Amino acid sequence: MKIIPPEILLEAYARGVFPMAEKGEILWFSPEHRGLIPLDDRFHIPHGLTKSLKRKPFEIRWNTAFREVMLGCAAREETWIDEVILESYCTLHDLGHAHSVECWDADGLQGGLYGVSLPGAFFGESMFSRKTDASKIALVTLVDRLREQGVTLLDTQWMTDHLTQFGGYELSRKDYHVALQKALASRVE
Template structure:
């Protein structure tokens, strides 16, 4: 579905309002398009998430220091650094503004050489909308995802939206649900926030 023309910044209320309705933007060659997939990818937060044994062994070695929101822009730039990306300047600046307002968050894996991988997304109510992830070193994005799931469970979140379901996410326990079922879960997770939104607490205090 086509929506607003590309702009320097998508107004925060427009962006948050879209998420509250199950819609998210992507950019492609200067065009900004809004999506609401017929089948929606999610990671269950009620026990369906699976951490493979090999990844558990890696995590015991603690190859990375996991940080929250210490380099949000760098995490987005890492996600955008690929042959074809939907993260253009408008997307980058719009989500960096959401981050400054407390709605967008990054989970990052660092080592002595710097940022090696992570993910970012938007938190609204008790829903987290995962946007993208990247790795410069093996398993960095997976470890960030494990940290995100653990934090969302601890905070009482009930919906982790992955937009589409990749084979990688499916192996970790991701599922696809129809749009009407997603909308039902979304309404419960976002709740009634009236005409204004309030950023939820997320990340270590």
């Protein structure tokens, strides 16, 4: 199985570029407008989700089922996660550069997200839910962890209606590159 070499992936993220598979090809993207989730007081937890968080419907785990999270994210009609992407990111995970946040209950893995980590920045790749609020709870958990670690940039690639409810916003490519370089320079490995 051919994979994207980890050093190529990490360099791409550091330059604001990410891959997606389409029809058997790996395409590289640097969107004109980049989606971000704020890690400061602009981050918003919707009221209904606050109630769900208090109920604690899931056990949160980190990095215990990375491949399964990716497969959950890929289990949709159209996906950019093919075997090359799957194996490439699993390799990044094995090297400590890709992480998963997982929501578990008595029935198993119910949702989560995964992404790539560089010093000062986290690049969210995809999320999925099998039960209500699972991916949202994973996102809130991720934001809390990133804040604790002093991360300053949470990239979501593109903005969606789902992410705007959390305070998600867009930056132009130029402004994103400035924010990315500032985030990467803010941390020492």
